[in-house]
Amino acid sequence: MPTTAKKGEILEIRIIVQHDMESGFRHTETGQRVPRDIIRDFLCVYNGVEVFRVELHPAMGANPLIIFSTVATESGTLEFKWSGDNGYASSTSSKLTVT
Amino acid sequence: MSLTRRVFVISAAAASVLPAVKAFATVDDATQAVGKILGNQKAKAGRVTLEIPPLVENGNLVTMKVAVESPMTQADYVRAIHIVAEGNPLPNVVSFYLSHRAGLAAITTRIRLGDSQRVRAIAQMSDGSFWQGDAATLVTLAACTEV
Numbered sequence: 001m002p003t004t005a006k007k008g009e010i011l012e013i014r015i016i017v018q019h020d021m022e023s024g025f026r027h028t029e030t031g032q033r034v035p036r037d038i039i040r041d042f043l044c045v046y047n048g049v050e051v052f053r054v055e056l057h058p059a060m061g062a063n064p065l066i067i068f069s070t071v072a073t074e075s076g077t078l079e080f081k082w083s084g085d086n087g088y089a090s091s092t093s094s095k096l097t098v099t
Numbered sequence: 100m101s102l103t104r105r106v107f108v109i110s111a112a113a114a115s116v117l118p119a120v121k122a123f124a125t126v127d128d129a130t131q132a133v134g135k136i137l138g139n140q141k142a143k144a145g146r147v148t149l150e151i152p153p154l155v156e157n158g159n160l161v162t163m164k165v166a167v168e169s170p171m172t173q174a175d176y177v178r179a180i181h182i183v184a185e186g187n188p189l190p191n192v193v194s195f196y197l198s199h200r201a202g203l204a205a206i207t208t209r210i211r212l213g214d215s216q217r218v219r220a221i222a223q224m225s226d227g228s229f230w231q232g233d234a235a236t237l238v239t240l241a242a243c244t245e246v
Contacts, residue, residue, distance in 0.1 A: 010202035010203055023211065023242070023243045025188055025213075025243040026244075026245070046200070049200070051201065052196070052200075052201060053195070053196040054194065054195050054196070055193065056193055057192055057193060058211070059184060059187050059191070059192040059193070059212075060192065060208070060210055061161070061208075061210055062159070062160070064208065065207075065209050066207075066208050067206065067207035068195070068205075069201055069203045069205065071200055071201070073200070
């Protein structure tokens, strides 16, 4: 995502995370089901306010990519948080300067 | 000797009739999933555009774009967009929750499709109304089939 913006500008944010997103529908060579292990939630928080949220299901592709947008309202930090099965949690953040 | 072989053949035949793991949902499952989203309301056709390639080589990673016409102001914005697949083992694919802070109700992501099918997008507006759009696609290689 851009690091600077004018106030009121709509920013496009592209985020991707490395994760197999094991759907729970695959089988091993011996015929056993591989259990589900996916990311279930994504959250974008802008200066402490939730601005975008996603609920992911097994039909989301591996290494989930999401392209969304948000309005540049003020300078600050955008945090991006992923959470899912088996206690998976991952986050990253980006600073934004709004003029 | 022949008795045990007959027993073996019969039990093998019985075992092969046991229901396999459900491979694909039916359109009814998807309708039920949509029903849960809508409650007792109906979704009007329009305002929602769902773009999926009409022919997909590999169902494991299908780029999908959904856009909803909306001013995205505090008074009138898209609250949620739900994607439901009619031909996957589980109908729900993903749900996006937005607010007026989004600016644009347009999201791109990559999904898995298990079969050629119609995929539906249901959008809920801030005034509680539902709008829907859909896209049909042909899938050459189903997702989640490789070991």
